[in-house]
Amino acid sequence: MRGCRPRYLGSNPNPGLMMIYNTLSGEKELFEPIHKNRVNIFVCGPTVYDESHIGHARTYIAFDVIARYLKYRGFSVFYLQNITDVDDKIIRRASELGITPIELARRFEKRYLEDMCALGIHNVNLYARATEHIPEIIEQIKTLIEKGFAYETETGVYFDETKFEDFGKLSNQTIEDLTEHRIEPDPTKRNPGDFSLWKKREEEPAWDSPWGRGRPGWHIEDTAIANTYFGPQYDLHGGAKDLIFPHHEAEIAQMEASSGKKPMVRYWMHTGFLNVNGEKMSKSLGNFMTIRELLERYEPDVFRFFVLSTHYRSPINFSEEALEQPKRSLERIYNLIRTIDGLLDGMNEEYMEGDEEFSEKLIDAKNKFLDAMDDDFNTPLALSLIFDLVRAVNRYIDDKKVSREALRDVKHLFIEFGEILGLKLSVGDSKEDLTDDLIDLIIEIRQKLRDKKDWEFSDDIRSRLRDLNVILEDGAGISNYYMLKRV
Ligand code: AMP
Secondary structure (H helix, E strand, C coil): CCCCCCCCCCCCCCCCCCEEEECCCCEEEECCCCECCEEEEEECCCECCCCCEHHHHHHHHHHHHHHHHHHHCCCEEEEEEEEECCCHHHHHHHHHHCCCHHHHHHHHHHHHHHHHHHCCCCCCCEEEEHHHHHHHHHHHHHHHHHCCCEEECCCEEEECHHHCCCCCCCCCCCHHHHHHHCCCCCCCCCCCCCEEEEEECCCCCCECCCCCCEEECHHHHHHHHHHHHHCCCEEEEEEEHHHHHHHHHHHHHHHHHHHCCCCCEEEEEEECCEEECCEECCCCCCCCCEHHHHHHHCCHHHHHHHHHCCCCCCCEECCCHHHHHHHHHHHHHHHHHHHHHHHHHHCCCCCCCCHHHHHHHHHHHHHHHHHHHHECCCHHHHHHHHHHHHHHHHHHHHCCCCCHHHHHHHHHHHHHHHHHHCCCCCCCCCHHHHHHHHHHHHHHHHHHHHHCCCHHHHHHHHHHHHHCCCEEEECCCCCCEEEECCC
């Protein structure tokens, strides 16, 4: 006989209101996207001159989970990331290696995308290269000059920070404070803190512009790209805390001054650093571990679990010893799932006396998990709730109080939590897991065909997959894909 049990899967049975911490206000605010159900997210992508390290991975995993959760909550999310493929660091490194800056940039962009794939980051809809948006960059600079916010000198075009009255509002600083910290020395600038929009240069890569040949400054690429796809106002903009000033401050000035619309972004989100011995992991300090080095020794989920065990805004101190705890924690979940799988094999469909109470527990666990995520993506709390559930389920199993169907529900709930967090909370032997792995393999093979320019065969694979309800779309501007699974 089957009991009448409330269902918990599907939409959130207890929809709370999502709160997001906004760096601009310094407070948690109710999340209200501009277009009701649509969310546009822009996250600053990498400067592709070297391997990505696990500090970068921390930030991109955090935004991957944010995008996943927003999708889970029913928002239609467009996640855009720029690729900085023109920059002084790229030019310097390329000349050291005796290759062109574009060759270097493409090499490390490819490696970055492979790293993201290996980390299970599949939610970016479009990676947009700066070099493919030069006309839009030039247009924005022209507007800033026309409106009196920018001026030309012999060396380039600069934004006059004294003309934008809100300058400093994101980092909470005055022009005087800001100027003190700025180092872009150039005797032709009106004010020491003015920043570069266009650099007049003959060396490659260079483009023609109304101000002569040259290349864009760093900050303008993001606003030109965001404006191209989202317009001058959108919902979320992210990066790590080091980008608050000067990068994001400059972005606000450029976008709000050129469009005349405020605010450019509704919610500014910034991740804490991944540190080593209290210092930010970075190339310049030489205290880094590349994503590749990490993944040679650890499963991607161990690192993801480690990252999510700390709130995205707080710093994380990295050491290899610190990865032992997440490894053990994941193993505890896998053990429970293995136990459940073993029990499911030998059980019949009988209803058990503990089912109703058990079902209430699952509903409660899910509600609390969603409440934690609704509260500024509190993943450490969400993970601790998963462990409360693991303990509770183990108790019910020991007491032999649950039925086959109840155990199947637990398994699905773990899979659901796992999909939100990007963790594989199942034990890889089910048909569903095998399907996922096979699709990933087909996509990898198709990418190799695309690399060899075998368009006919790769298009054929895409359309055959579409017949099977697996949708592939190749991102514009970049020879990469993103994929919607289980449509
Ligand atoms: P970059 O390629 O240096 O521009 O960095 C790409 C992104 O990674 C930016 O959002 C940075 O703020 C972020 N990032 C760089 N280093 C770290 C770190 N140690 N911890 C967290 N995020 C970082």
